[in-house]
Amino acid sequence: MEVISIGLLGLGTVGSGVVKIIENHQDKLIHQVGCPVKIKKILVQDLNKERAVDTNGSKLTTNVEEILNDPEIDVIIEVIGGIEKTKGYLIEALKRKKHVVTANKDLMALYGPELLEVASENNCDLFYEASVAGGIPILRGLIDGLASDRITKLMGIVNGTTNYILTKMSQKGSSYEEVLKEAQDLGFAESDPTADVEGLDAARKMAILASIGFSMNIGLDDVHVEGITNITEEDLEYAKQLGYTMKLIGIADLEEENVEVSVQPTLLPDSHPLSSVNNEYNAVYVYGEAVGETMFYGPGAGSLPTATAVVSDLVNVLKNMRLGVNGRSAITPQFRKQLKEPQEIFSKYFLRMQVDDKIGVFAEITSIFSEHGVSFEKILQLPNKQKSQAEIVLVTHNASLHDYEMIMEKLKQLKTVIEINSSYRVEGSANI
Amino acid sequence: MEVISIGLLGLGTVGSGVVKIIENHQDKLIHQVGCPVKIKKILVQDLNKERAVDTNGSKLTTNVEEILNDPEIDVIIEVIGGIEKTKGYLIEALKRKKHVVTANKDLMALYGPELLEVASENNCDLFYEASVAGGIPILRGLIDGLASDRITKLMGIVNGTTNYILTKMSQKGSSYEEVLKEAQDLGFAESDPTADVEGLDAARKMAILASIGFSMNIGLDDVHVEGITNITEEDLEYAKQLGYTMKLIGIADLEEENVEVSVQPTLLPDSHPLSSVNNEYNAVYVYGEAVGETMFYGPGAGSLPTATAVVSDLVNVLKNMRLGVNGRSAITPQFRKQLKEPQEIFSKYFLRMQVDDKIGVFAEITSIFSEHGVSFEKILQLPNKQKSQAEIVLVTHNASLHDYEMIMEKLKQLKTVIEINSSYRVEGSANI
Numbered sequence: 001m002e003v004i005s006i007g008l009l010g011l012g013t014v015g016s017g018v019v020k021i022i023e024n025h026q027d028k029l030i031h032q033v034g035c036p037v038k039i040k041k042i043l044v045q046d047l048n049k050e051r052a053v054d055t056n057g058s059k060l061t062t063n064v065e066e067i068l069n070d071p072e073i074d075v076i077i078e079v080i081g082g083i084e085k086t087k088g089y090l091i092e093a094l095k096r097k098k099h100v101v102t103a104n105k106d107l108m109a110l111y112g113p114e115l116l117e118v119a120s121e122n123n124c125d126l127f128y129e130a131s132v133a134g135g136i137p138i139l140r141g142l143i144d145g146l147a148s149d150r151i152t153k154l155m156g157i158v159n160g161t162t163n164y165i166l167t168k169m170s171q172k173g174s175s176y177e178e179v180l181k182e183a184q185d186l187g188f189a190e191s192d193p194t195a196d197v198e199g200l201d202a203a204r205k206m207a208i209l210a211s212i213g214f215s216m217n218i219g220l221d222d223v224h225v226e227g228i229t230n231i232t233e234e235d236l237e238y239a240k241q242l243g244y245t246m247k248l249i250g251i252a253d254l255e256e257e258n259v260e261v262s263v264q265p266t267l268l269p270d271s272h273p274l275s276s277v278n279n280e281y282n283a284v285y286v287y288g289e290a291v292g293e294t295m296f297y298g299p300g301a302g303s304l305p306t307a308t309a310v311v312s313d314l315v316n317v318l319k320n321m322r323l324g325v326n327g328r329s330a331i332t333p334q335f336r337k338q339l340k341e342p343q344e345i346f347s348k349y350f351l352r353m354q355v356d357d358k359i360g361v362f363a364e365i366t367s368i369f370s371e372h373g374v375s376f377e378k379i380l381q382l383p384n385k386q387k388s389q390a391e392i393v394l395v396t397h398n399a400s401l402h403d404y405e406m407i408m409e410k411l412k413q414l415k416t417v418i419e420i421n422s423s424y425r426v427e428g429s430a431n432i
Numbered sequence: 433m434e435v436i437s438i439g440l441l442g443l444g445t446v447g448s449g450v451v452k453i454i455e456n457h458q459d460k461l462i463h464q465v466g467c468p469v470k471i472k473k474i475l476v477q478d479l480n481k482e483r484a485v486d487t488n489g490s491k492l493t494t495n496v497e498e499i500l501n502d503p504e505i506d507v508i509i510e511v512i513g514g515i516e517k518t519k520g521y522l523i524e525a526l527k528r529k530k531h532v533v534t535a536n537k538d539l540m541a542l543y544g545p546e547l548l549e550v551a552s553e554n555n556c557d558l559f560y561e562a563s564v565a566g567g568i569p570i571l572r573g574l575i576d577g578l579a580s581d582r583i584t585k586l587m588g589i590v591n592g593t594t595n596y597i598l599t600k601m602s603q604k605g606s607s608y609e610e611v612l613k614e615a616q617d618l619g620f621a622e623s624d625p626t627a628d629v630e631g632l633d634a635a636r637k638m639a640i641l642a643s644i645g646f647s648m649n650i651g652l653d654d655v656h657v658e659g660i661t662n663i664t665e666e667d668l669e670y671a672k673q674l675g676y677t678m679k680l681i682g683i684a685d686l687e688e689e690n691v692e693v694s695v696q697p698t699l700l701p702d703s704h705p706l707s708s709v710n711n712e713y714n715a716v717y718v719y720g721e722a723v724g725e726t727m728f729y730g731p732g733a734g735s736l737p738t739a740t741a742v743v744s745d746l747v748n749v750l751k752n753m754r755l756g757v758n759g760r761s762a763i764t765p766q767f768r769k770q771l772k773e774p775q776e777i778f779s780k781y782f783l784r785m786q787v788d789d790k791i792g793v794f795a796e797i798t799s800i801f802s803e804h805g806v807s808f809e810k811i812l813q814l815p816n817k818q819k820s821q822a823e824i825v826l827v828t829h830n831a832s833l834h835d836y837e838m839i840m841e842k843l844k845q846l847k848t849v850i851e852i853n854s855s856y857r858v859e860g861s862a863n864i
Contacts, residue, residue, distance in 0.1 A: 021580055021722050031647075031766045032579065129577070135723035137577020144576065145561070145569020147464065148453055148743030215463075273729060276708045281725075290453050290736040291567035293713075297705060298726030308723040311580030323757040334463045 004033070004318060005040040007067035007098070008058070009089065010080035014103055014130070015042070016053040017307025018077060023056055025311070033318035041067045043080065068092050075317055077310060078102040087111050094118045094126065099326055101313040103130035103306055109204035109220045112211065116330060123327035125320055127313035132205045133158050133282040135305030136298035137312065142212050142286065143331075149288035151213040154252040155427070158205040160280035160300040161196040162228050162248040164188045166265075167278045170236045170246065176229060188280055198227035199248065199263040206250035209284065210261045214254050215334040218261055222339060223250075226264040235422050238352060238393050239267050242378060243430030245275035251427070253340075260340040267350050267395075269430040342402035348377065348426035349396045349404055356416040357383070357390040365392065365417070368410045372403040377429065389418060395426055436465070436750060437472040439499035439530070440490070441521060442512035446535055446562070447474070448485040449739025450509060455488055457743070465750035473499045475512065500524050507749055509742060510534040519543050526550045526558065531758055533745040535562035535738055541636035541652045544643065548762060555759035557752055559745035564637045565590050565714040567737030568730035569744065574644050574718065575763075581720035583645040586684040587859070590637040592712035592732040593628040594660050594680040596620045598697075599710045602668045602678065608661060620712055630659035631680060631695040638682035641716065642693045646686050647766040650693055654771055655682075658696040667854050670784060670825050671699050674810060675862030677707035683859070685772075692772040699782050699827075701862040774834035780809065780858035781828045781836055788848040789815070789822040797849070800842045801828065804835040809861065821850060827858055 006022070008015055022029065022037055029037045039058045047060055067073060068089065076093040080086060083106050090100050090107075100119065102108065108115070108131050119126035129139045133156070142151065157163050161183065168179045180197070183189035195201045203223040210218040228248050239246050244267035252261045268275045273295045277283040282300025287293055299305035320326045355361050362381065369375070380393040399407070411417050438454070440447055454461065454469055461469045471490040479492055499505060500521065508525040512518060515538050522532050522539075532551065534540065540547070540563045551558035561571045565588070574583065589595050593615065600611045612629070615621035627633045635655040642650040660680050671678050676699035684693045700707045705727045709715040714732025719725055731737040752758045787793050794813065801807070812825040831839070843849050 017722070024721075025580055025582060028582065028647075028766065029580070032763060135720075136726060137573050140577045141569050141573060141728075144748060145572045145744055146740065147747040148457055148461070149740045150457060150460065215460075273708070276705070288567075288740065289456075290449070291740040292731050292734075292737055294568055294728075294730030296573075296726075296728055299724050302724075304722040305724055308578065308581045308720065312577055315579040316576060319761065323755070323760055325755040325757055328755055329751065331464060334460065 002035045004035060004037045004074055005072045006037065006314070007041050007070065007073040007076045008039050009043045009064070009067070009076060009078045011042050011044050011051065011055070012079065013303045014079040014306045014310065016051070017303035018079065018310050019053050019055060019058070021304065021307050021311045029315065032315055034322055037314070037318065040073055041070060043067055064089055068096060073098060074321065075099045075101065075314060077314065078104060079310065081106070083107050083110060087115070090115060091118050094122045094124050097122055097124060099125040099317045101310055101317060102126070102128050103310055104128070105131040105201070105204045105208060109207040112208065113217045120327055120330050125317045125326045127316060128208070129313050130306050130309035132208050133284055133296070133298070134300045134302060135308050136282060136284065136296045136300070137309065138209070138284045138296045139212055141296055142209070146286065146288055146291060149290045151286060151288050152254045153287035154209050154213050155274060155285040156202070156206060156209060156250040157247055157274055157277050157283050158250050158300060159196055159202040159248060160282060161189045161193060162202070163277065163282070164280045165197070166228060166231070166246055166248065169231070169233065170240070173233055173237070175233055176231060197229050199225040202248060202250050202263045206252055206261050206263055209250070210252035210259065211333070213252060213286070214259055215331070216259070216337045217333050218259065218337060222261055222337070224262040224264070228265055230422065231265055232422065235352065235424070239350070242395065243270055244268060244426065245270050246424070247274060249274070249427070255340070255344070257335065258338045258340040258344060260345045265424050267424055267426040269428045271431065272428055342405065343400050345401040346398045347401070348398055350394070350424045350426050351396070352391070352393045352421040353411070354384060354389050354391055354418040354421065356418065357388055358416065361416045362392070364414065365411065368407055369396065372399065372407055374399040374403060374407065434467045436467060436469045436506055437504045438469065438746070439473050439502065439505040439508045440471050441475040441496070441499070441508060441510045443474050443476050443483065443487070444511065445735045446511040446738045446742065448483070449735035450511065450742050451485050451487060453736065453739050453743045461747065464747055466754055469746070469750065472505055473502065475499055496521055500528060505530060506753065507531045507533065507746060509746065510536060511742065513538070515539050515542060519547070522547060523550050526554045526556050529554055529556060531557040531749045533742055533749060534558070534560050535742055536560070537563040537633070537636045537640060541639040544640065545649045552759055552762050557749045557758045559748060560640070561745045562738050562741035564640050565716055565730070566732040566734060567740050568714060568716065568728045568732070569741065570641070570716045570728045571644055573728055574641070578718065578720055578723060581722045583718060583720050584686045585719035586641050586645050586716060587706060588634070588638060588641060588682040588716040589679055589706055589709050589714050590682050590716065590732060591628055591634040591680060592714055593621045593625060594634070595709065595714070596712045597629070598660060598663070598678055598680065601663070601665065602672070605665055605669070607665055608663060629661050631657040634680060634682050634695045638684055638693050638695055641682070642684035642691065643765070645684060645718070646691055647763070648691070648769045649765050650691070650769060654693055654769070656694040656696070660697055662854065663697055664854065667784065667856070671782070674827060675702055676700060676858065677702050678856070679706060681706070681859070687772070687776070689767065690770045690772040690776060692777045697856050699856055699858040701860045703863065704860055774837065775832050777833040778830045779833070780830055782826070782856045782858050783828070784823070784825045784853040785843070786816060786821050786823055786850040786853065788850065789820055790848065793848045794824070796846065797824065797843065800839055804831065804839055806831040806835060806839065
């Protein structure tokens with residue numbers, strides 16, 4: 001019987017998972033693709049490093065050429081990460097007619113369209129399900145499962161680290177710094193958490209999701225990003241009182257032909273399906289014109305969950321090989337990208353600020369909103385510990401980003417506004 | 433440009449949705465499949481009935497032969513429902529090399545393997561995503577998205593009517609009868625709700641899900657079914673106090689090579705992802721060895737959601753036509769069905785009963801459980817309105833179905849047990 005040979009680039013967390021799954025599920029693989037699947041060579045940095053996983057006869061090498069030049073290798077699985085150098089490897093692989101499966105969101109968010117074109121020119125498959133939301137088969141869900149619908153909105157909790165931090169902050173009433181420390185100790189956050197907590201990791205995934213969901217090339221630069229580092233316990237407490245849950249939400253929104261893609265801390269009504277997605281779990285909420293609301297939930301990271309997505313992509317490559325149709329199922333974007341202007345991006349906002357506790361201040365503030373035609377869903381005015389101050393917490397009705405930014409400018413210039421503590425986007429209405 | 437011609441069997445709720453989606457999303461279809469898609473003929477019962485949808489030049493006919501005999505028709509979409517007669521139509525269609533997309537769960541639960549074989553013999557596609565959980569692309573998620581994993585458990589809220597009824601009973605504290613009436617008035621329940629409330633509809637879907645998830649032929653007869661008609665407000669109230677939510681849950685469980693498939697009212701911890709799936713929404717929770725927990729959520733029924741699944745299947749048929757690989761992606765079951773014996777089916781149970789309020793009764797009852805090695809997670813003993821009686825509510829630790837049935841028999845024979853009010857399966861532990 002023929003054997004399919006794989007070249008694996010990388011033997012870290014996800015790479016080890018891939019080795020394990022291919023080994024443990026060999027029967028299922030044979031049943032699905034008709035022949036055994038073997039990892040022939042693995043690219044590593046250090047040949048002598050002790051490995052947690054039995055590589056079962058695969059040849060370890062530090063020389064990528066040994067893999068790219070091997071004519072027996074049909075498929076390259078890339079789990080080393082990195083951008084420019086890795087891009088070079090994958091383009092080489094595709095040019096040598098090797099199919100590629102990658103888990104590399106950084107690479108796909110930056111160079112996805114270019115890589116997909118090279119794949120298509122060479123009749124090769126390039127699949128990247130694992131690059132978004134780990135074990136959740138969301139890309140396939142969008143491409144095949146909702147093939148006939150027009151997706152108009154995607155909302156994602158696509159970063160496990162920040163979701164873990166916000167969940168714990170909200171449950172325990174702890175500060176961001178405390179919870180981050182704890183998350184690092186438990187391995188849910190990196191020692192340098194910047195890419196996660198500043199929203200960059202989520203932005204990469206949203207660029208990929210939006211590109212597929214809306215069938216246009218959305219780049220990382222098109223995504224407006226804001227992280228979670230300024231969120232305070234007080235904000236979470238007020239959110240709770242108002243019936244909202246705070247999440248780091250990636251939003252991709254399509255109106256007519258114009259899109260907005262952003263990542264920011266967002267208040268969702270407690271009853272929203274995304275509000276109960278807790279800890280390190282991910283979920284992607286999809287709104288389609290015909291299907292309405294759907295949601296895909298699961299582990300967003302981790303060795304075996306991510307490896308599952310990688311090997312499922314591999315199975316689809318191998319099925320295509322059996323059918324002789326590799327590289328022919330890719331679909332080029334249907335639409336040219338058109339980004340929304342700030343006047344076209346509508347949202348509700350939560351705003352918390354400290355003001356002078358004087359007669360007329362409240363009227364002064366609300367009149368600024370009225371000038372821009374923005375009204376309120378909820379307003380709380382609370383005495384502050386400092387007697388001469390009051391705290392105002394409000395949730396607006398829909399306002400354009402353009403109007404909201406102008407309102408914020410004007411508020412900052414008011415002498416009676418002592419401090420603007422926080423401002424968050426709000427999606428949907430709480431029932432409280 | 434070539435045109436793909438479709439024959440549509442049925443122009444009811446889902447059929448009208450299919451017509452609308454194919455009409456409204458023509459551009460997307462052309463982009464994906466490379467040519468226009470047209471519904472050429474539609475089978476209806478009454479040519480003169482007024483239609484809510486513009487059939488846009490499709491020919492209406494009451495004669496199925498006119499569709500099956502039309503050599504220009506490449507694909508049959510079946511949304512008339514029914515079993516024996518419809519099976520005949522689809523087998524005829526497949527023999528005439530027409531691909532089939534169906535939303536018919538009754539038919540697929542009963543004759544799925546036979547129909548799939550005929551499809552395969554004729555190199556035809558037979559897709560049925562819409563037969564389970566309406567707009568949720570769960571079958572494709574299991575087949576492609578989790579292709580490399582070993583699924584060991586599926587739990588589904590796969591019937592919208594019963595989920596609506598249980599949600600409202602729980603939220604309002606109303607009785608089953610009241611809520612059923614309300615659901616019928618709102619169109620969430622049929623005038624004859626038997627198939628829904630007795631669990632039969634859910635059982636059909638679980639047979640289909642388990643067959644795909646475990647890669648074996650599970651028939652409707654293999655599914656143990658219990659409906660929701662005996663659930664009372666009191667049961668829901670106790671469940672809530674104990675930290676559980678009551679849902680009609682389809683469970684398919686694989687241990688070693690043996691499976692159990694059942695549908696019954698089940699208590700889930702409030703924190704379980706399925707517990708917050710409310711109203712008419714459906715969700716399927718999938719546990720895979722490698723991926724861990726995932727969940728697919730969305731509308732389980734309705735004209736456009738179900739039609740989305742139908743047309744997405746159609747897109748996949750058309751892509752296969754373009755690639756020339758129809759009928760070649762089906763995979764025959766990998767395993768022979770082996771059902772678990774009652775000794776092998778383990779679960780926790782909730783039990784509520786009325787007993788004589790006498791010394792020693794409690795000990796008598798608990799000793800019956802101990803004889804079978806079953807211990808308790810929680811016990812409440814409450815005074816009853818009738819002074820000589822007490823109410824006992826308990827949740828057991830894991831017990832085999834065999835042991836539990838024997839315990840129930842013995843309890844019924846005790847003179848001091850006045851009435852056993854209710855008994856439900858419990859999955860997972862509440863944190864209260």
